[in-house]
Amino acid sequence: MVSLLKAVANKNELADSISNNITNDLDTKNLSQNTNKIESSINDININSRIDKAIDDASKKYNIDENLIRSIIKVESNFNPNVVSSAGAKGLMQLMPQNCKALGVTDPFDIEQNIDAGTRHIKEYIDKYNGNIEMGLMAYNGGPTRMAKRGVTSPEHIYKMPKETQNYVPKVMKYYRG
DSSP: OHHHHHHHHHHHHHHHHHHHHHHHHHHHHHHHHHHHHHHHHHHHHHHHHHHHHHHHHHHHHHTOOHHHHHHHHHHHHTTOTTOBOTTOOBTTTTBOHHHHHHHTOSOTTSHHHHHHHHHHHHHHHHHHTTTOHHHHHHHHHHOHHHHHHTTOOSGGGGGGSOHHHHHHHHHHHHHHHO
């Protein structure tokens, strides 16, 4: 009987020990997961702060409405600074390699460089089309050479542009107009 009681007591101690180890492991895993979530959230806040500041700086520098810049970024990359399109466009404002070169961008994934260059680029197109934002967006997305070849001389000619551009311009304008 004494042996049986000792065996039961040992089993209870073993069960308690296992339970404590599992609890400690879970606490460690939860702590690690929570720490990772906190670090990820802090990183997101830092990225969002950098994006906000870069938009503010570019808006002031090039006299382009912040909401237009945000709308372009929303449609182009959904605010992901590391995105690459199937066509090879990179970063928040989806700059093509040839545009990066022409605009002096050394790292298209750099938030500040990308937003500065993308804003300068859209500003050039808006100016080229006498302040017409929709024409500027068509050029930004579809290219001014394609527009000229297809006889696009007003926003009403958007139907002459590729489907991507036909979808792009109204989408950006919807976000822009709120």
